[in-house]
Amino acid sequence: xxxxxxxxxxxxxxxxxxxxxxxxxxxxxxxxIQQASEELLQVEEGSLYPALHRMEQSGWISSEWALTExxxxxxxxxxxxxxxxxxQQAEASxxxxxxxxxxxxxxx
Amino acid sequence: xxxxxxxxxxxxxxxxxxxxxxxxxxHIEMRIADNVxxxxxxxxxxxxxxxxxxxxxxxxxxxxxxxxxxxxxxxWREARYGARALARSPGFSVMAVxxxxxxxxxxxxxxxxxRGVLLEPLPFRDPSQLVMVYEHFHGSNLGxxxxxxxxxxxxxxxxxxxxxxxxxxxxxxxxxxxxxxxEMPEVVHAEAGTWNLFSVLGVQPALGRTFAESExxxxxxxxxxxxxxxxxxxxxxxxxxxxxEIHMDGNAWTVVGVLPRWFAYPDARVQLWVPYTSxxxxxxxxHHEDDQSFVVARLRPGVSLAAxxxxxxxxxxxxxxxxxxxxxxxxxISRPMLDDMVQEVKKPLLILLSxxxxxxxxxxxNVANLLVARGAARQRETAIRDALGAGRLALIRQHxxxxxxxxxxxxxxxxxxSAALTRWLIHAWRNLPRAEAIHTDASVLAFAFGLxxxxxxxxxxxxxxxxxxxxxxAVLRDxxxxxxxxxxxxxxxxxxxxxxxxxxxxxxxxxxxxxxxxLLLRTTDVGATTDNVLTMHYDLPKTVYDTPAKVANFSxxxxxxxxxxxxxxxxxxxxxxxxxxxxDDDVFTIVEHPPLNPGQNMPDALTRVADPGYFHALExxxxxxxxFTPQDxxxxxxxxxxxxxFAQEHFHGENPLGMHLKVxxxxxxxxxxxxxxxxxxxxxxxxxxxxxxxxxxxxxxxDRDYTLVxxxxxxxxxxxxxxxKEIAAxxxxxxxSNVLTMQQILGQSAETASFSATLVLAFAALSLVLAxxxxxxxxxxxxxxxxxxxxxxxxxxxxxxxxxxxxxxDGLKPAVVGLTLGLVASAGLTQLIRSMLYxxxxxxxxxxxxxxxxxxxxxxxxxxxxAWRASRMDPMQALRSE
Numbered sequence: 001x002x003x004x005x006x007x008x009x010x011x012x013x014x015x016x017x018x019x020x021x022x023x024x025x026x027x028x029x030x031x032x033i034q035q036a037s038e039e040l041l042q043v044e045e046g047s048l049y050p051a052l053h054r055m056e057q058s059g060w061i062s063s064e065w066a067l068t069e070x071x072x073x074x075x076x077x078x079x080x081x082x083x084x085x086x087x088q089q090a091e092a093s094x095x096x097x098x099x100x101x102x103x104x105x106x107x108x
Numbered sequence: 109x110x111x112x113x114x115x116x117x118x119x120x121x122x123x124x125x126x127x128x129x130x131x132x133x134x135h136i137e138m139r140i141a142d143n144v145x146x147x148x149x150x151x152x153x154x155x156x157x158x159x160x161x162x163x164x165x166x167x168x169x170x171x172x173x174x175x176x177x178x179x180x181x182x183x184w185r186e187a188r189y190g191a192r193a194l195a196r197s198p199g200f201s202v203m204a205v206x207x208x209x210x211x212x213x214x215x216x217x218x219x220x221x222x223r224g225v226l227l228e229p230l231p232f233r234d235p236s237q238l239v240m241v242y243e244h245f246h247g248s249n250l251g252x253x254x255x256x257x258x259x260x261x262x263x264x265x266x267x268x269x270x271x272x273x274x275x276x277x278x279x280x281x282x283x284x285x286x287x288x289x290x291e292m293p294e295v296v297h298a299e300a301g302t303w304n305l306f307s308v309l310g311v312q313p314a315l316g317r318t319f320a321e322s323e324x325x326x327x328x329x330x331x332x333x334x335x336x337x338x339x340x341x342x343x344x345x346x347x348x349x350x351x352x353e354i355h356m357d358g359n360a361w362t363v364v365g366v367l368p369r370w371f372a373y374p375d376a377r378v379q380l381w382v383p384y385t386s387x388x389x390x391x392x393x394x395h396h397e398d399d400q401s402f403v404v405a406r407l408r409p410g411v412s413l414a415a416x417x418x419x420x421x422x423x424x425x426x427x428x429x430x431x432x433x434x435x436x437x438x439x440x441i442s443r444p445m446l447d448d449m450v451q452e453v454k455k456p457l458l459i460l461l462s463x464x465x466x467x468x469x470x471x472x473x474n475v476a477n478l479l480v481a482r483g484a485a486r487q488r489e490t491a492i493r494d495a496l497g498a499g500r501l502a503l504i505r506q507h508x509x510x511x512x513x514x515x516x517x518x519x520x521x522x523x524x525x526s527a528a529l530t531r532w533l534i535h536a537w538r539n540l541p542r543a544e545a546i547h548t549d550a551s552v553l554a555f556a557f558g559l560x561x562x563x564x565x566x567x568x569x570x571x572x573x574x575x576x577x578x579x580x581x582a583v584l585r586d587x588x589x590x591x592x593x594x595x596x597x598x599x600x601x602x603x604x605x606x607x608x609x610x611x612x613x614x615x616x617x618x619x620x621x622x623x624x625x626x627l628l629l630r631t632t633d634v635g636a637t638t639d640n641v642l643t644m645h646y647d648l649p650k651t652v653y654d655t656p657a658k659v660a661n662f663s664x665x666x667x668x669x670x671x672x673x674x675x676x677x678x679x680x681x682x683x684x685x686x687x688x689x690x691x692d693d694d695v696f697t698i699v700e701h702p703p704l705n706p707g708q709n710m711p712d713a714l715t716r717v718a719d720p721g722y723f724h725a726l727e728x729x730x731x732x733x734x735x736f737t738p739q740d741x742x743x744x745x746x747x748x749x750x751x752x753x754f755a756q757e758h759f760h761g762e763n764p765l766g767m768h769l770k771v772x773x774x775x776x777x778x779x780x781x782x783x784x785x786x787x788x789x790x791x792x793x794x795x796x797x798x799x800x801x802x803x804x805x806x807x808x809x810x811d812r813d814y815t816l817v818x819x820x821x822x823x824x825x826x827x828x829x830x831x832x833k834e835i836a837a838x839x840x841x842x843x844x845s846n847v848l849t850m851q852q853i854l855g856q857s858a859e860t861a862s863f864s865a866t867l868v869l870a871f872a873a874l875s876l877v878l879a880x881x882x883x884x885x886x887x888x889x890x891x892x893x894x895x896x897x898x899x900x901x902x903x904x905x906x907x908x909x910x911x912x913x914x915x916x917x918d919g920l921k922p923a924v925v926g927l928t929l930g931l932v933a934s935a936g937l938t939q940l941i942r943s944m945l946y947x948x949x950x951x952x953x954x955x956x957x958x959x960x961x962x963x964x965x966x967x968x969x970x971x972x973x974x975a976w977r978a979s980r981m982d983p984m985q986a987l988r989s990e
C-alpha cells in the first residue's frame with residue numbers, strides 16, 4: 001500500500017508546483033498552491049520549509065540563491081530528475097487514495 | 109548519498125543555520141511587502157506576516173533537523189552531553205580513564221605478545237607443513253618423550269621413508285671465533301645444519317648462497333653462513349665478506365652466505381651456521397646413540413602426517429631391533445614446528461593473559477561502580493530530564509555515551525601504553541622465543557578497539573539501565589527525604605563489588621602460588637654451595653691442544669695460578685656445574701654385574717668431569733671412599749666417582765667401592781674403578797636429581813668444554829677480572845664465556861618462573877587496590893545516603909561505636925562474601941596452573957590463608973575510613989543539611 005499521509009500530500013503539492021512553474025522560492029510556492037487550488041488549500045509555512053529541506057536532502061529538488069523581480073535575495077528551488085520520478089509515483093498514489101476514499105464514501 | 113550529505117551538514121551546523129534564517133527572513137519580508145501592497149500600514153503588515161508565519165525559531169529548528177540525519181545528530185548531542193558531564197567531575201574522570209588505560213593497555217600488550225608468539229605463522233614457506241620429528245622411548249626411565257635424534261637415525265629416516273618432501277637436521281655447536289686483525293676472540297653460538305635445511309624451510313639467503321650438498325660431507329672444505337647480526341656486528345655489514353675466510357677453533361672457514369635479517373631460528377642468539385657434518389668426526393654418520401640433533405621435516409602435499417610418521421616409526425623400530433645392545437629409541441614422534449618452538453612459554457603466556465583479563469574485568473566493574481555512584485548523585489537531573497519528556501532509551505544512551513567515552517579515552521591512552529608495555533615485555537622476558545614475530549599492526553588496534561567498546565558497554569550498561577529504571581516519582585519523592593537510600597542501587601553496587609573482590613581473590617591466590625613456587629625454585633638446594641662461587645667457561649681448541657698431556661698441563665697450570673690469587677678460597681675444574689643444565693649423559697655397564705637381557709635398555713647416567721678440588725670447591729659432600737687425586741691423570745685416569753643416587757639405583761646396598769664401570773661412548777674399553785661416592789646434585793633447579801658419574805678431568809680428553817669454579821672469600825664477581833687475566837697469561841687467544849656466579853646460574857633457570865610470578869603479582873596488587881577503592885567508594889556512598897539516619901540515631905543517644913560497627917558490617921558483608929566465593933573459585937582454578945608450580949600444591953594452605961588475611965585487612969581498612977567519619981558526624985549538622 002502506498003504511503004498516503006499528510007506529508008506525502010505536501011510533497012506532492014510542492015513537486016507539482018515546481019513542475020508547473022519551474023524555478024520558485026518558498027513564498028512563491030505558498031502563493032501558487034493557494035491560487036491554483038482556488039484558495040481551498042492553505043500551506044502552513046511552519047511545515048513547508050522543513051519539507052523543502054527534507055526533499056532537498058532526498059535529492060528530489062535542488063536550490064540556489066537568486067534575486068527576485070523586486071531585487072530581493074531569495075532561495076529558489078527547482079525539481080531534479082529524481083523529483084520528476086517521485087512526482088509520478090506521488091500522483092499515482094494520490095489518485096489511488098482519492099479513488100479509495102470515494103469508494104468508501106459511496107458505499108451504501 | 110543522503111547519509112553522506114547529512115554527515116557533512118553536521119559539521120557545518122552554524123553556517124546552515126544562518127542560511128535557513130536568511131531564507132525564512134526573505135519569506136517574511138516578501139509577505140510584508142505584499143501586505144503593504146494590499147494597502148496595510150507597515151506595522152499592520154509586519155504583525156500579520158509574523159502571525160501567519162508562526163514561531164520562526166521553531167520553524168528554523170525543525171528545518172535544521174531536516175538537514176541532519178536525526179539519529180546521527182542525536183548521537184553527537186549525547187556524546188557532547190557526556191563529555192560535558194564528565195568535564196564537570198574531573199577527579200572521577202581522570203581516575204576512571206587512568207584505570208581503563210592501564211587495564212586496556214596491559215591487556216592489549218599481552219594479547220599482542222601472545223598473538224605474535226603463539227599464533228603468528230612461522231616466517232617460512234608453507235609453515236603449516238613443517239613438523240619436528242623426535243625419537244621416542246616407550247616407558248623409559250629417561251623421561252624422554254621427545255628425545256633428540258642421532259645422526260644415523262636421521263639419515264635412515266631421510267633415505268628410507270617417503271612421506272615427507274624432505275627432512276633436515278641441525279645441532280647446537282659453539283666456536284671460538286678469533287679475530288683476523290687483532291679483534292677480541294669470542295665464543296659464538298652456532299648451529300650445524302644439513303645442506304638442505306634452508307630449502308626445507310624455504311629460506312633464501314640475503315647474500316651469497318646456502319650450503320651445497322657436496323659441502324656437507326666429512327672431509328669437505330669448511331664453509332659457513334653468517335646470521336645478519338654477526339654480519340653487521342663483526343663484519344661491518346660489508347658484502348665483500350662473501351668468499352673471505354674467518355678463523356674458528358684454529359681452522360679457516362669460507363663465508364658463502366649471509367642469512368636474512370629476520371631469520372632467528374632456532375633463536376636469536378645463534379650467530380652462524382656450518383654444514384651438519386663439518387663438525388663431525390669420522391663414523392659420526394653411523395652413530396645411532398648420539399642423540400643431539402633436531403629434525404625438521406616438510407610434509408609431502410597430499411600425504412597425511414599420520415601416514416608419513418607411520419613410515420618413520422617403522423624404520424625407527426627396525427633400527428632399535430638391530431641395535432639392542434645400545435640405547436636406541438624404539439619409536440618416533442612428531443609435533444608441529446610452531447608448537448615445538450613455543451611450548452615452554454605457552455602456559456605462562458596464557459596464564460598472564462587470563463590474569464590481565466581478570467584485571468580488566470575488575471577495572472570495568474570498578475568504573476561501573478563509580479558510574480552507579482555518579483548516577484545516584486545525578487538522580488535528580490535524570491528525574492527532571494525524564495519528567496520533561498526525555499525517553500528512557502535516550503537516558504540509557506546518554507549513560508552509555510559517557511562510559512564509552514571514558515573507555516574511549518582510556519583505550520586511546522591504553523594503546524599508547526600498550527606499545528611501551530609490549531616493548532618492555534619483549535625486552536624483560538629474556539629468551540622469549542619468537543620475540544621477532546611480535547609487531548603492532550591493524551589487527552592489534554582492532555582488538556584494542558573492540559576491547560574498548562566491550563569494556564564501555566560492560567561498565568556502562570548496568571548503571572545506565574538502573575538509572576533509567578528508577579521511577580521519576582520515587583526519585584522526586586525520595587529527594588524530599590534522604591532518610592531512605594535507594595535499595596536497588598546499593599544492592600547493585602554491592603553485587604558488583606562482591607564479584608570484583610572474588611576475582612581479586614582468584615588473582616591473589618594465583619599470584620601467591622606462583623610467587624611461592626618461584627621463591628622455592630630460586631632457593632632450591634642444588635646439592636652444592638651457591639655462596640661466593642664464580643664460574644667461567646672455556647674450551648681448548650683441538651688444533652692447538654692436540655694431546656691429552658697438553659690439555660692436562662694447561663688445566664693444572666691454570667688451577668695452580670688461580671689458587672694463589674688473593675681472595676680465592678678454593679678452586680675446581682669441571683664440565684657442567686650443578687644447576688647449569690643437563691650436559692652430557694652416557695650409557696654404561698657394571699663389569700661385576702651379570703650381562704643385560706637382550707632387548708633391555710642399557711642404563712644411563714649424567715657424566716661429568718672433575719679435578720681433585722672440584723667437590724671441595726663446590727662443597728659437594730664426599731660420602732664414601734676418596735675424591736680424585738693428582739695421580740688420577742692421563743693413563744692413570746681410570747677411576748670414577750659416583751653420586752649417591754647412582755649407588756642406590758645401581759648397587760642396591762652393595763658396596764660400590766672397587767666395582768668397575770664400562771662406558772662405551774668414552775671411546776675405549778677401560779674398566780673404570782669406582783673410588784668414591786659423593787652427594788647428589790640437581791642439574792637444574794626444579795628438576796629431580798639424576799644418577800651421575802664423575803671422571804677425572806686430568807685424563808686430558810680432547811675437545812672438551814671446561815668450567816672453572818672459584819670459591820672466594822667475598823664478592824665473587826670482583827674476582828672475575830684477575831682470574832681472566834691468569835687465563836690470558838697462559839693463552840692470550842683463548843676466549844672466556846659465561847662468567848657467572850652460581851646464584852646467577854640458578855637465577856637463569858628460574859627466569860621465566862620469576863617473570864610470570866612477578867607480573868601476575870603486579871596484576872593482583874593492582875586489582876587489590878582497585879577493589880579497595882571500590883569498597884571505599886561504596887561505604888562512603890552508603891554513609892552519605894544514611895547521613896540523616898545516622899544523625900537521628902546519634903541524636904537519640906546511639907553510641908558512636910555502634911554506628912561504627914553498623915557501617916563497618918555493611919561494608920564488610922560484600923567483602924566476606926566475595927572472599928569466600930573467590931577462595932572457592934581459586935580452589936578449582938588453581939588446578940590449571942599445577943604444571944607451573946614447583947614444590948607447591950595448588951591448594952597450598954599458607955597461600956590461601958595469607959590471601960584471605962591480606963584481603964580482609966585491606967577491606968577492613970577501606971571500610972574503616974568512611975565508617976569512622978560517619979561515626980564522628982555532628983548530629984546537628986547532619987539533621988540541618990536535610
